[in-house]
Amino acid sequence: MQDELNTPPAKLHIDGVSKSFTSKRGKVPALESATLTVDEGEFVCLVGPSGCGKSTLLNLVAGLEAPDTGSVMMDGKRVTGPGSQRMVMFQEHALFPWLDVLGNVIFGLKLKPGLNDKERVEVAHYYLKLVGLERVMRASIHELSGGMRQRVALARALAPNPRVLLMDEPFAALDAMTREQLYADIQRINQARQRTVLFVTHNVREAVCLGNRVILFSPNPGRIREQFVVDLPRPRDINDPALAGLAGEITRALKGHTRVQSAE
Amino acid sequence: MKRFFIALTFFASLILIWHLLVKTGIWSPVLLPGPGAVGEYLGVALQDGSLLSASWVTIKRLLAGYLIGCLIGLPLGLMTARSQTLNDTLGVLALGLQTLPSVCWVPLALIWFGQSESAMLFVVIMGTLWSVLISVDNGVRNLPPIYTRAALTMGSSGFHTLRHVILPASMPYVISGMKQGWAFAWRSLMAAEIYVTLLTGYGLGHLLHFGRELNAMDQVAAVMIVIVVIGLLADKVLFSPWERFLHRRWGLNG
Ligand SMILES: Nc1ncnc2c1ncn2[C@@H]1O[C@H](COP(=O)(O)OP(=O)(O)OP(=O)(O)O)[C@@H](O)[C@H]1O
Ligand SMILES: [Mg+2]
Numbered sequence: 482m483q484d485e486l487n488t489p490p491a492k493l494h495i496d497g498v499s500k501s502f503t504s505k506r507g508k509v510p511a512l513e514s515a516t517l518t519v520d521e522g523e524f525v526c527l528v529g530p531s532g533c534g535k536s537t538l539l540n541l542v543a544g545l546e547a548p549d550t551g552s553v554m555m556d557g558k559r560v561t562g563p564g565s566q567r568m569v570m571f572q573e574h575a576l577f578p579w580l581d582v583l584g585n586v587i588f589g590l591k592l593k594p595g596l597n598d599k600e601r602v603e604v605a606h607y608y609l610k611l612v613g614l615e616r617v618m619r620a621s622i623h624e625l626s627g628g629m630r631q632r633v634a635l636a637r638a639l640a641p642n643p644r645v646l647l648m649d650e651p652f653a654a655l656d657a658m659t660r661e662q663l664y665a666d667i668q669r670i671n672q673a674r675q676r677t678v679l680f681v682t683h684n685v686r687e688a689v690c691l692g693n694r695v696i697l698f699s700p701n702p703g704r705i706r707e708q709f710v711v712d713l714p715r716p717r718d719i720n721d722p723a724l725a726g727l728a729g730e731i732t733r734a735l736k737g738h739t740r741v742q743s744a745e
Numbered sequence: 746m747k748r749f750f751i752a753l754t755f756f757a758s759l760i761l762i763w764h765l766l767v768k769t770g771i772w773s774p775v776l777l778p779g780p781g782a783v784g785e786y787l788g789v790a791l792q793d794g795s796l797l798s799a800s801w802v803t804i805k806r807l808l809a810g811y812l813i814g815c816l817i818g819l820p821l822g823l824m825t826a827r828s829q830t831l832n833d834t835l836g837v838l839a840l841g842l843q844t845l846p847s848v849c850w851v852p853l854a855l856i857w858f859g860q861s862e863s864a865m866l867f868v869v870i871m872g873t874l875w876s877v878l879i880s881v882d883n884g885v886r887n888l889p890p891i892y893t894r895a896a897l898t899m900g901s902s903g904f905h906t907l908r909h910v911i912l913p914a915s916m917p918y919v920i921s922g923m924k925q926g927w928a929f930a931w932r933s934l935m936a937a938e939i940y941v942t943l944l945t946g947y948g949l950g951h952l953l954h955f956g957r958e959l960n961a962m963d964q965v966a967a968v969m970i971v972i973v974v975i976g977l978l979a980d981k982v983l984f985s986p987w988e989r990f991l992h993r994r995w996g997l998n999g
Contacts, residue, residue: 543898565900575895578995579913588909589899623996641899 490677491566491644493519493542497551500537501702510702511537514551517696517705522675526688526695528731530739534703535681536572539647542679543569555645565589568643572650574634576622582609582633583618589641608636611670628659635663639670646678653683661719664690668716685735686728690719695731699738706738778963783970786963796952800971803934803948806862810869811930815923818874822881822922823907832882839878847872847933851940862945868937872929880922884915917995920987927983931976949975 495517501510512534519525527535540546542553544563553560555567568589576585586605590596596604609615612632622630631651638646652660668691671678682688688695689711697707709731717724760780766772767779774782790796825836850871851864858864888911896902896910912919938950949968956964991997 545894545897563897563900565898567898569895569898571891571895573891575891577892577895577910577914579916581994588896588901592900592905621994621996623994637899 488642488644490522490675491556492521493517493645493677493679494554494557495519495538495542495551496554498538498541498548498553499550500534500541500546500548512541513702513704515703515705516551519677519679522677524671524678524680524691524693526680526682526692527698528682528685528688528695528735529698529703529706530700530735531683532703533698533700535698536649537703539569539649539679539681542645543567543647545569565592565641566643567645567647568638568641570634570638570646570648570651572653574622574630576630576633576637578622581619581621582614582625585622585633586637586640589637593641604640605636608640609633611639612636612666628655628663631655631659631663632666635667644677646676648678648680650681650683652687660687664719665716667691672715685732686719686724689713689724689728689731690717697731697735697738707734709734776962777966782963783966786961786967787970790964790967795947796968796971799947799949799952800975802946803938803950804975806865806948807869807930807934810866810934811873811927813866814870814873814926814930815877817870818877818922818926819881819919821874822878823885823911825878826882826885836879836882839875839882842871843875843879847929848936850933851937854937855941860941860943862943864941865934865937865943868933869930872931872933873926876926876929877919877922880918880925881915884918884922885911887918888914916987917991917997920984920991924980924984927979931979935972 495515498512498515499510500512501508503509515534515538517525527538529535537546541548542560544553544560544567547561560567577588580588583602583605586608587601590601590604606615606618609618612635614629614632614636617625617629622633625633631654634651638648652663655663664687680688680691685695692711695709695711696705697709698704699706709727711727713721713724713727764780767774767777787796821835821839825831825839847868850868854864854867854871858867892910892914893906896906901910934948935950935953938948939954940950942951942954949972953965953968953972956962956968
């Protein structure tokens with residue numbers, strides 16, 4: 482387990498990546514020449530209006546989708562398919578209803594070689610404790626509240642110790658109180674052990690609260706427009722006025738891009 | 746315990762009403778003998794072993810055919826769900842054949858296999874196969890793709906995904922299909938047994954048939970009761986555990 486804790490986070494290189502989908506109405510360019518470098522252990526938030534290719538970018542990095550042009554590299558190696566080095570936390574929790582909470586967290590661990598069953602259970606316990614769910618380990622998923630499900634999904638994504646964590650609007654469906662709790666949790670967890678994180682959200686304040694950097698997207702076709710470095714001290718409180726100020730600035734920039742876009 | 750007593754009272758009153766209807770002459774004992782006479786037949790038939798051996802013959806046929814039907818239907822359903830070509834061919838065929846009442850297989854089975862155990866087996870398999878195939882196909886087709894995507898990102902692929910994600914995820918459909926398959930198999934086997942006399946073994950259907958020929962209504966009624974009880978037991982033994990599992994995990998009403 483000690484060894485498990487020491488795998489370093491990875492560096493991501495997204496280089497000139499484009500992706501379009503063919504639908505009934507023709508070709509939809511979802512993402513156009515996106516270039517982005519994410520350093521080891523960096524927490525990068527992706528913000529932008531609906532349909533600007535944020536999920537597409539995440540799927541490309543996850544390896545669930547292949548880019549039309551350009552490449553996604555992790556530590557200098559090209560990403561060609563999904564793998565447990567890059568864990569995804571989907572917008573809907575995507576937990577498996579036929580397994581209990583513990584079973585869900587162990588699922589990914591079972592696919593990791595070099596662990597015996599006892600160690601797997603230990604690791605799962607560790608992460609469930611980390612997200613504060615050690616008391617409901619034997620519960621079925623449908624018995625949990627939405628916030629608890631997101632925590633299980635977080636524990637499931639963290640447990641196999643991925644080097645990159647890809648989170649797609651994980652907290653969109655939650656109430657403000659639960660979300661604030663999870664912001665604190667995530668910051669605490671990431672403090673204890675850094676991971677490279679790509680985090681998609683519609684909520685600019687959330688992005689400023691969590692990210693080292695905030696990347697702005699604009700739609701039609703999806704493009705990376707601008708980025709902001711967030712230099713506030715951690716742990717950050719979402720209600721901090723300095724944070725709100727920066728969030729306001731980013732929101733104005735975001736509106737600007739969208740307006741320019743619709744005028745074009 | 747309370748539930749048990751309520752059920753007990755219910756069935757006791759049913760028997761009592763039945764008894765009174767025959768006793769007062771509202772029902773003629775020629776058409777339907779009273780519970781006493783039926784019970785008497787049951788006692789004798791249980792003692793001379795004819796009832797038990799007939800039940801055993803029937804259950805053996807049913808289980809063998811049902812098992813084979815499931816073992817064929819499950820992989821075929823998985824395949825039709827994943828391949829468009831198979832779905833357009835085998836899938837459509839299965840859908841058509843499933844609407845065919847499984848009794849309709851009996852004449853064909855007789856022509857193909859003669860009056861033999863194979864004919865019985867064939868009828869039971871046909872009763873099971875198509876509904877299992879279709880429900881597995883349905884279950885897999887209606888799976889939210891997010892499950893397989895999530896599994897992929899956790900390093901699962903190929904057979905592992907099939908075994909550990911697709912199959913368990915489609916379980917609500919699979920179980921209900923297997924239950925339906927069981928009901929069809931059970932019905933078609935009874936029809937086949939009533940229809941065809943087999944020298945290799947008398948099943949419950951045969952007892953029913955002989956009872957009618959001999960005008961022994963106590964035998965007919967008793968065998969019917971045994972058939973109902975076996976159906977109930979099968980439901981409790983074969984499907985209740987799964988339905989409890991579905992209920993616990995999915996929160997469905999099983
Ligand atoms: N599988 C697909 N087939 C066809 N079109 C798709 C597919 N996936 C995405 N698209 C299109 O690509 C564009 C970008 O989609 P994407 O899901 O990446 O947006 P998004 O930024 O995540 O939006 P949201 O914030 O609403 O989640 C959209 O126009 C969408 O319609
Ligand atoms: Mg999205």
